Amino acid sequence: MKPSKRTLLIACAGVILALTFAFPVQLPSQTAAEKPAGGSGGSAEQYNIQVNQVDRGNLDLAYSFQFAIYENLVNELKKTRRFQQVFREGDRAAREAPNLLVLKTTVEKYNPGSETQRAVTTVSGATKLTVRTELLTRDGEVVMERTVNGNVRFFGSNLRATQNLARNIAKAIQQSSLAGSEQPSATLPAEF
């Protein structure tokens, strides 16, 4: 019995070693193959984007939420590397920037929620944000329009909803072709 166990162990070790050597070779090749299929295509690299301040609409949205969405949007769009430059609203340098797209965000639904309520009940107290986001050219032509959600359902502070929302908007923009050929409106849900 002992020799057979040894043989089994040696065989297992051999398989593990083989896998260890095989995967580092395969993984980079997989990522390299996936890159061209990703959202950051060559033609979209030339765009610049200006993030406008968030429109609260008629809602009783906290100012901290308004600023948090705006700031997180700027950060998340920078992270995507989809655009040459990400400008803030009012930035004078954006006037001369070629191929400028303007991102407008309007809050449609807002439920402030409560962190304590979430911690106590688990099922209630979710912070929910739904925004309509539009990507426009200088002439006002709509290039992309989406309805995006950002929620906090279980753990985290209420402001985390803004981070989730900004991440989803950036993801929606990154996945879009920016050619105006995609669906006019789609909902991108995200629940955490």
Place this chain on the structure above:
Amino acid sequence: MNRFIVPWSQTHAYLGSRHALRLLAVLIGCTLTAPAQITPQKADSSAPFSIQATHVLGFENAKGNCNGILSIHEHSLQFQQNGNAGIQQVETGAIRGVFLGEEDKQVGGLPMTLGKTAAPFGGGRVVSLFAHKKYDSLALEYVDSDGGVHGTIFQLEKGQGEVAKNQLTALGVTGSGEERPTKQSAAEGRNETK
């Protein structure tokens, strides 16, 4: 010889409940000590107005949710992160708006959350009922040298936000307002535009 004979299952249950009670006591102890850790530190006496604050987001060279000292000088508002020599500064003339809000947050951070999750018999939920604290949130809107709009949010001890806002208003910062506190009750309704 005079030992009681107790069935193993009962002993196990007894020990289990004792452990649960101990854990609950530790968690309650953490709840009581956590706010003490957030008490304001000694502020810079040379500054006209300095308070301990948490930078939530906004300043590019300061970490999110980091503690530091927020000071308001004659011509500028500064934030110095604890343990970091770098100072983030905004000219008071560049500040376009100061908005005050109120937040209710769970204390203790991630360790506390994990402890509450691990507590048996729903003990964590009971702790959550008491382990929360109200803060003032100070939101500032300002413009940089290129004209770009920025927003930054600070979390202050309850009552300090009003003082900071008054200081900034006294320095001529306009466009200040007070937002309604975030509704925390179960009766909070969904806002919707149609």
